[in-house]
Structures are given as structure tokens and as C-alpha cells.
Amino acid sequence: MGRIVSMNLFEAAQPPFTANEGQLISEKTASGLMNDDGRPAENNPSPTLGAHEDARDLVRLVQCTRCSRPFRMPVTLPCGNSLCRQCLPDVYEREHITYPDIPGRLQAFQCPFEGCDREHPASDCSVDVTLTKLMESITEVVAKYAALVGDRPTMMEEVVRWDEGVSLLPAAEKPALHEIPGGRLGATFVLAAQGKLGYNVELNYLSDLSESERALDANMLAELFESTQREVDCQVCYNLMLDPVTTYCGHTLCRKCLARVLDHTHHCPVCRRGLAIPPSLQTQSSNKTLVNLLNGLCPEIVAARAEAVALEERGGEGDLDVPLFVCALGFPNQPTFLRIFEPRYRLMIRRALEANGEFGMLMYNRYLEPQGDLGPVHFYHYGIKLRILHSQVLADGTSLIESTGVYRFRVKAHGTVDGYAVGSIERLDDVPLAEEQRIEAEDTSLPPAEQGDVAGAINRMSTRSLLALGQNFILRMQDRSANWLQQRVLDIHGQPPADAALFPYWFASVLPISDEEKYKLMGTTTVRERLKITASWIRRIESQRW
Amino acid sequence: MTAPLPKRIIKETERLQSEPVPGISASPHDDNARYFDVMVEGPGGSCYEGGVFSLELFLPDDYPMCPPRIRFLTRIYHPNIDRLGRICLDVLKNNWSPALQIRTILLSIQALLGAPNPDDPLNEAVAKQWKARENQPEAIKTAREWTRLYANK
Numbered sequence A: 001m002g003r004i005v006s007m008n009l010f011e012a013a014q015p016p017f018t019a020n021e022g023q024l025i026s027e028k029t030a031s032g033l034m035n036d037d038g039r040p041a042e043n044n045p046s047p048t049l050g051a052h053e054d055a056r057d058l059v060r061l062v063q064c065t066r067c068s069r070p071f072r073m074p075v076t077l078p079c080g081n082s083l084c085r086q087c088l089p090d091v092y093e094r095e096h097i098t099y100p101d102i103p104g105r106l107q108a109f110q111c112p113f114e115g116c117d118r119e120h121p122a123s124d125c126s127v128d129v130t131l132t133k134l135m136e137s138i139t140e141v142v143a144k145y146a147a148l149v150g151d152r153p154t155m156m157e158e159v160v161r162w163d164e165g166v167s168l169l170p171a172a173e174k175p176a177l178h179e180i181p182g183g184r185l186g187a188t189f190v191l192a193a194q195g196k197l198g199y200n201v202e203l204n205y206l207s208d209l210s211e212s213e214r215a216l217d218a219n220m221l222a223e224l225f226e227s228t229q230r231e232v233d234c235q236v237c238y239n240l241m242l243d244p245v246t247t248y249c250g251h252t253l254c255r256k257c258l259a260r261v262l263d264h265t266h267h268c269p270v271c272r273r274g275l276a277i278p279p280s281l282q283t284q285s286s287n288k289t290l291v292n293l294l295n296g297l298c299p300e301i302v303a304a305r306a307e308a309v310a311l312e313e314r315g316g317e318g319d320l321d322v323p324l325f326v327c328a329l330g331f332p333n334q335p336t337f338l339r340i341f342e343p344r345y346r347l348m349i350r351r352a353l354e355a356n357g358e359f360g361m362l363m364y365n366r367y368l369e370p371q372g373d374l375g376p377v378h379f380y381h382y383g384i385k386l387r388i389l390h391s392q393v394l395a396d397g398t399s400l401i402e403s404t405g406v407y408r409f410r411v412k413a414h415g416t417v418d419g420y421a422v423g424s425i426e427r428l429d430d431v432p433l434a435e436e437q438r439i440e441a442e443d444t445s446l447p448p449a450e451q452g453d454v455a456g457a458i459n460r461m462s463t464r465s466l467l468a469l470g471q472n473f474i475l476r477m478q479d480r481s482a483n484w485l486q487q488r489v490l491d492i493h494g495q496p497p498a499d500a501a502l503f504p505y506w507f508a509s510v511l512p513i514s515d516e517e518k519y520k521l522m523g524t525t526t527v528r529e530r531l532k533i534t535a536s537w538i539r540r541i542e543s544q545r546w
Numbered sequence B: 001m002t003a004p005l006p007k008r009i010i011k012e013t014e015r016l017q018s019e020p021v022p023g024i025s026a027s028p029h030d031d032n033a034r035y036f037d038v039m040v041e042g043p044g045g046s047c048y049e050g051g052v053f054s055l056e057l058f059l060p061d062d063y064p065m066c067p068p069r070i071r072f073l074t075r076i077y078h079p080n081i082d083r084l085g086r087i088c089l090d091v092l093k094n095n096w097s098p099a100l101q102i103r104t105i106l107l108s109i110q111a112l113l114g115a116p117n118p119d120d121p122l123n124e125a126v127a128k129q130w131k132a133r134e135n136q137p138e139a140i141k142t143a144r145e146w147t148r149l150y151a152n153k
């Protein structure tokens, strides 16, 4: 049992969400974010390999490219290629490196794999635990089947490649012929294990096989599959590893699982060694040997698994397919800057980036005011769909997000996935222009308002005068150098838009009034309605009632 | 509305039922698959021997990124377990790893019963009794007594 430290397990029950889930970051720090996130996994599904027909290709999947033998204590390099530990190139002392001053990091070797050519620090290359266990299981099954075979050996002839120049071949040097007991699959593996099957060499199988020998190959492959199943289960999600990534300590997890782990800690979940992998995992290659093995042996399972993950991330069956960030208010066409530090929201943002780069943002409902059909939920039900324009992951894993409001929506239903909210949403648009005009005509033809009826007067103004009221107010405030209209604010939000439909959003974004008040714009469906709201704010400011 | 249960929780639950750990049981509630009723038998040779302790275990939304929440429901006299049943165990906090599971956590708790650690207590009063050499027999006697009183099947 591990060391015991003091702890406090059942702290006062926390609400599932807190107001400060993310944090709006001050606008001046948020400029110039670089987009350096999001790296797709390389998945190239190939058809399932047959035990008998594809015996040669199957064996190649576990052959070391350097020594051509089945992997012995394989090491997976940071570039995702694997080779036997004893096939690692000689290490040399790296020069001109003083940081970090860890002995293993100062030693390196030149990567022997084509397309990599990098220098790998020796400390980043541990024995690949998953591959090693896989090879143990495979060797066991092969040995078991070797004991089962009859007398009839499998005859194999190396295929002579024309580019090697057949005419130059001395007559005595016929293509190598091998004779090994067992079915094709077992015999081919044994040939490789004996070091007699070059990685690139193809084979002609000379002997015909009986039904029973065919069955032997098929059974063996089935048993290989069965016995290796446990090794290719991810220790975090308990599923078949999807896009496996191997850490420098030699432990393998699904890329997404490793990314989630790194949201919480920088230690390997299996051995607790420190992981020097960048939080975005952007540059970390998949374990190519494992990817090829899984795609070769069970492409359907891999595909089904990818599907299931996508479904899980969408919140399961049904249409809770939009990640919802309960944080603050945002408006269409206006920028929102976010600093995401909580692990669950880092996960949410990563998933959004992998999908369409969008998520919903909702305002926190502190006093649990009822929200239509949803009742008293922890968010206001009108929100803004945000599109991520730039994201940057800092060294501590915090993400800086620059986004823009795309459209308003209403939450129809909601749930939780991995600690963050998801929902199905309904886009909220303005009424058609004809209806907008009808309303204006109706409003403006009302009998004049009573003296002192501010709301009544606003209600009767034409849409154009309502917009002009706002624009003139801004001009007056600029003349007076109002604090909230400094150049810095205009740099971020731009000049007031001439479009009456958008003006209120801009106005609300720059005006220093409460979010609860600004939220009134969110449920509007006409331009007039929004302009009336902004006009009422102006009148209240003018009469100094704020 | 709740999201479907992650495959991992389903598999862990199945394995807990199909390959049970001797002296430990954990079964989920019918109406909440993240909430488990747990029974742990006091380990043989310890002052909790013969007792059957009931605990509650809850898997939070971001399990297994975060550890399960777990506490004793049965009263127990132990330096690392407080009056509310909260447990002071490193793997439930800083040393949690998503490669651990319900099974390993319950085994750790059972082991904690067999090896109390008064040097890093949660329950100061109990720990003081436990640590003072002259009081230790008394403390162990109390633990036995409480086990007989409260952890009786």
C-alpha cells in the first residue's frame, strides 16, 4: 500500500458547475494567438488479413526492419517506429546541450528510420511494454501450434526480385528454399525467428495445403487474436487502443486517453514517470507498429471503436451534440477571449477543435432562475455559438482561445459528458424582413405617447431613428472621451456597425452595464426589439438613473 | 438527461461481479450506476477481523481522470478514518492514477485496515491514542470493541 497523506474526501458538496469555470481574459492579453492545436490521427484502414493467404504480410507486421526477426524487446521511438532494443543504433554524447542536465538526455542516437532522421535522446526510448507483451503472447501461441503440426512441412521459396538482376545470379545460387513444419502462418513466423526471412523478402508457397492445414492457420490466427486482446486494451478506457501513442516510458494509451490524462497530470498513469510530452500531443507520433497491426487484423473493430468514441463525445444517442461552456455572455459578430484551465474544459475545447471548431457558450444562472421548459438550471437558456479562430496551448496546459460569435441559440435539452455540459440547441434567428417592416409600420402609426412616457416614445420611433439614437450617443460619448470607448476597446470590437441588426450586439459588448441587463438582447427576434432595448439603456444613462 | 455510462465503468462493474475479490463486494444502485454499495471485511489478524464494514462509493463525472469518492458508512475506530467515514489514503488523492480502478482502491482500503498509519492521521484523537505506546493496547481494544458493536453482520 502506498504512502498515506492527509486528505479531505467529502468536502462540502460542490455544485456541478461553478460560476468561474473559465475566465474571460482581459482583452489586452489576448491578441495574436497562434493556432497550434489539433492534429489528426493517421488512420488508414486496410482489409482484414487472412491467416492463410496473407501469412507473409501478417508476419511482416511484427518483424523488425533492422534485423528482420520478430521483435525482441521492442522499443518504440518518439517518431512512432519500433525496433528491437538490441537493434538500437549506438549512442553518442550530444554536444552543446546543457539543459535539462539529465544523464540520459545527453546521450542520443541517429534515428535509423527513413523519413525521421532525427536524433532521439536515449532516455526517450524505453522498451515498449505493450509490444513486448504482444510478442510474448504471439511466441507462446506459435510454439503451441508448432507442437500440433503433422509431418508435412510448408515449402517456401524466396521470390527473386528482377531488380536484383536474375541474369547475374550464378547458376548455383537458386532462390533460397525453406522447409519448415507447420501451416503457412506458423512456418513463416518460425522462418523469420530463425533470421532467414528478410523484411522485404516475399515468399512463394510451394506445397498445397489440405483442409486441415488451412484450418490450422485460421485457428492459430484466431487464437493469436484472442490471446493478445488483453494487451491491446487501453488501461484508461478499457477499450481497444484507438490511435495508440507510446510514451517515452514505454506505456501505450489511446491518443485521446493520453491527452485526457495530460489534462490532469504530467505523470504516466501506469508507471508515474514524468512525461515530457507537450500538452497538445501535436508532435507525438502514433505507435506505427500497433496501428498497422490493429488495422491489419481487425479494421472493423477499429472503425466501430472510432464510431463509438465519436458517439460518446457527442453525448450518446440522441442529439446532445453541442458542447456547452457555462461561463459568460457573448454576442454574434463579437469576439470572445477565453482562458481555459480546468481539465474538463480543456477536453471540451480539444474535442470542439477536432470537430467543427465550434461550441456553445452560456451565461451562468447564479440564482437558478427558471429557464422555460428546462426549469431552474445552472445556465441561462439563450446562448451564443462560438467559432474558435485561434487557440494556443501554454506550457502549463492552459488554453488561450480567441473566438467569434456565430449565432444565438436556445438550449432544448442538456446533459453531461466527462464533466462538461452538452446540449441540443435550436438556432434563434430574426423574423423575416416583411414581418419586421409590418411591426415597424404598426408601432410608428400608434397615437403619440403621453408626456414623460419614455418607453412609449421609444416604442413609436422608426427603426432608423432608433439606430441613429444609438449612433449619436456613441459620437457624444467619444467626444467626451468616455472610458469605455477607448481606442483599446475599438481595436477589439471594431467601429460601431452600420447594420441596425448588429449594432445592438456591438453596443452591448462595449457598454459597461450588467450582463443580466445585456442578456435581454439574447432572446430577441426582431431588429426593432433590440434597438428598443439599447435605446432604453441610453435613456436611462442620460437621465442618470444608472 | 444523463450521458450513457462510459464503457470503462460498465466493464469494471462486470468484472467486479464476475471476478469478485475475496472479502470485498461492490454493487451499483439500480437507479444510479455510478453509485456503489460496498462491503469490506476486516482483514484477518487485524483488530477489525470479523467485522463487515459498509462503505459508499461514487464515480464522479470525470472518472477515471479523478478518483472515486468513497467513505465508510459503518462507524470505525481507525487513525486514518474520521468520524464522517472519510478516508485518508494517498491513492484516493494525489497518488490517484487512471490506471487504478475500483478493485485496487478497495484492496488498498482493506490493506489500510490491516496497517493503520497513525503518523499521518485524519482522526487526531484516535491517532494520539494509537501512537502513544502505553495507550496502544487500549486503542486496539477500542477498535475491536467498535468492530463488534457496529460492524456486526
Ligand SMILES: [Zn+2]
Residues within 6 Å of the ligand: A077, A078, A079, A080, A081, A111, A112, A113, A116, A117, A118, A120
Ligand atoms: Zn525516429
Ligand SMILES: [Zn+2]
Residues within 6 Å of the ligand: A064, A065, A066, A067, A068, A069, A071, A072, A083, A084, A086, A087
Ligand atoms: Zn531487430
Ligand SMILES: [Zn+2]
Residues within 6 Å of the ligand: A234, A235, A236, A237, A238, A239, A241, A242, A253, A254, A257
Ligand atoms: Zn483509451
Ligand SMILES: [Zn+2]
Residues within 6 Å of the ligand: A247, A249, A250, A251, A268, A269, A270, A271, A272, A273
Ligand atoms: Zn509509463
